[in-house]
Amino acid sequence: MKPQYQHNVTTSFALWLDHYLLQKGEAYTNQTGRFYYYQDARLPSTYKAFGTQYRQWVYDSTITGATIPSGVFINSTFTPRSSALKIDFLNGRVLATGAGVATGAAVTGSFSVKDFNVYLSNENEEDLIIEKNLSSQKKFPWSGATYLPPYDQTLPAIYIMSDSFENTPFSFGGEDETRSMMRSIVFADDPYSLDGVLSIFADSKNRVFKQKDFGSYPINEFGDIKTPPFSFDDYYTNPDPSVELFIDDVTVSKFKDSRGSARSYIGFLDFEVINYRYPRA
Amino acid sequence: MARLPRDVEALIARQSGEIIRRSFEKQVTARFNAIKRRMIREFLDHPITKEILAGPSSPNISGTLGGYGNLFSYIGFYDGDEPIQPILDLFEKTALQFVGTVPDGANWTIFMPAREDVWEVSPMPWASGRSWARGIETGISGIGQYLYDQRTSLKNSRSGTAIQTQQGKIRGKTRFKNVKYISAILAKYEKEFSNLDETAISA
Numbered sequence: 001m002k003p004q005y006q007h008n009v010t011t012s013f014a015l016w017l018d019h020y021l022l023q024k025g026e027a028y029t030n031q032t033g034r035f036y037y038y039q040d041a042r043l044p045s046t047y048k049a050f051g052t053q054y055r056q057w058v059y060d061s062t063i064t065g066a067t068i069p070s071g072v073f074i075n076s077t078f079t080p081r082s083s084a085l086k087i088d089f090l091n092g093r094v095l096a097t098g099a100g101v102a103t104g105a106a107v108t109g110s111f112s113v114k115d116f117n118v119y120l121s122n123e124n125e126e127d128l129i130i131e132k133n134l135s136s137q138k139k140f141p142w143s144g145a146t147y148l149p150p151y152d153q154t155l156p157a158i159y160i161m162s163d164s165f166e167n168t169p170f171s172f173g174g175e176d177e178t179r180s181m182m183r184s185i186v187f188a189d190d191p192y193s194l195d196g197v198l199s200i201f202a203d204s205k206n207r208v209f210k211q212k213d214f215g216s217y218p219i220n221e222f223g224d225i226k227t228p229p230f231s232f233d234d235y236y237t238n239p240d241p242s243v244e245l246f247i248d249d250v251t252v253s254k255f256k257d258s259r260g261s262a263r264s265y266i267g268f269l270d271f272e273v274i275n276y277r278y279p280r281a
Numbered sequence: 282m283a284r285l286p287r288d289v290e291a292l293i294a295r296q297s298g299e300i301i302r303r304s305f306e307k308q309v310t311a312r313f314n315a316i317k318r319r320m321i322r323e324f325l326d327h328p329i330t331k332e333i334l335a336g337p338s339s340p341n342i343s344g345t346l347g348g349y350g351n352l353f354s355y356i357g358f359y360d361g362d363e364p365i366q367p368i369l370d371l372f373e374k375t376a377l378q379f380v381g382t383v384p385d386g387a388n389w390t391i392f393m394p395a396r397e398d399v400w401e402v403s404p405m406p407w408a409s410g411r412s413w414a415r416g417i418e419t420g421i422s423g424i425g426q427y428l429y430d431q432r433t434s435l436k437n438s439r440s441g442t443a444i445q446t447q448q449g450k451i452r453g454k455t456r457f458k459n460v461k462y463i464s465a466i467l468a469k470y471e472k473e474f475s476n477l478d479e480t481a482i483s484a
Contacts, residue, residue, distance in 0.1 A: 126424045
């Protein structure tokens with residue numbers, strides 16, 4: 001099936017949310033450090049994975065002050081991104097290939113780590129909060145091995161779920177108002193961070209962001225940028241009314257669990273995103 | 282036919298509103314009160330309202346949970362909570378206020394709750410920024426049921442300090458089906474109240 005309107009909205013919303021939090025909240029930390037080799041059975045055998053203690057990394061070049069890596073140092077020689085070196089922003093690692101890279105190579109680099117990982121999810125809220133027990137997979141504070149194992153989802157994080165959408169007639173000629181409900185769950189480590197995220201997004205009511213194609217998601221199968229550098233296409237920098245999505249309402253709440261257990265601090269962000277379109281055209 | 286001077290016509294028109302106001306007001310108020318009573322009755326007779334009013338032992342008469350459980354515990358209210366009352370209070374506050382006379386008539390303003398007012402007085406027990414009344418229309422997750430089950434288990438446990446039974450997967454048991462609720466009632470009666478415009482004095 002080719003991508004539909006809701007696919008585009010979900011992709012656009014996820015890109016906007018990530019950018020907005022990083023830019024407005026400066027929700028990232030710059031890091032420099034050593035990468036450690038580990039085996040990853042999911043990778044083609046020609047690739048060697050060198051991981052760090054941190055993920056996800058910032059890949060948006062428009063984030064002021066963030067370090068977006070274009071390569072790493074291998075045995076003190078800078079090696080830029082190429083077909084032989086992929087930068088996996090989602091798993092916080094580089095993937096190197098070629099005979100010149102030994103498993104014991106000294107790999108170092110600089111990057112920015114998001115304070116909140118962002119995930120698209122199809123799961124229900126109760127699955128995420130109760131049954132998945134995500135709080136056991138925190139990334140901060142981190143101890144143990146010298147790298148984070150790949151693919152697991154780690155906290156703090158924001159899970160984005162496309163909930164529902166509804167068309168209502170808007171004008172003659174078949175124009176409808178399409179209202180999409182986008183829900184997000186915030187898992188934070190402390191009340192300060194949770195309050196920060198809820199505050200930032202409560203203030204996002206009436207903001208506009210651009211509708212992007214589903215295929216314009218900037219990350220490829222290696223977790224690297226498809227066409228580097230990636231710059232978020234901000235509506236306020238480059239306005240285009242023909243592709244605008246409007247945040248009509250935002251509701252933020254904290255999860256109150258009467259058991260008072262020491263799980264993550266959890267909050268909800270409920271967005272209503274509207275667009276005027278001709279769905280039957 | 283002879284015509285009255287314009288200033289006399291204007292004066293009559295101006296004064297007639299004041300003269301007929303009392304009779305007019307009686308009729309408008311009676312019709313307003315009848316519509317208001319119907320609106321409150323429809324709210325109280327709605328299956329969602331009835332199910333929540335019936336508390337944690339009610340069957341799922343609204344059909345929103347596929348017949349399993351009930352909305353009171355699914356939303357996660359505490360025993361003894363009265364979540365309907367604040368909404369009922371809002372509906373009761375619907376009022377008619379005389380504004381002034383116009384030629385051959387009078388103006389009234391009708392105050393009735395907006396959807397947003399209802400959302401504000403109907404917080405989820407576990408997330409106060411969210412409205413359960415709105416959730417009836419947009420969807421409610423099963424977190425409330427989980428918390429309710431946990432509270433019940435805790436109360437029934439021998440020690441009173443630990444949860445002794447693990448609840449099964451919520452999703453496997455219940456699946457919430459959205460229905461139109463407050464928005465539909467308010468939209469319907471907003472229209473009915475606006476029809477009061479057509480009220481005319483009967484002889």
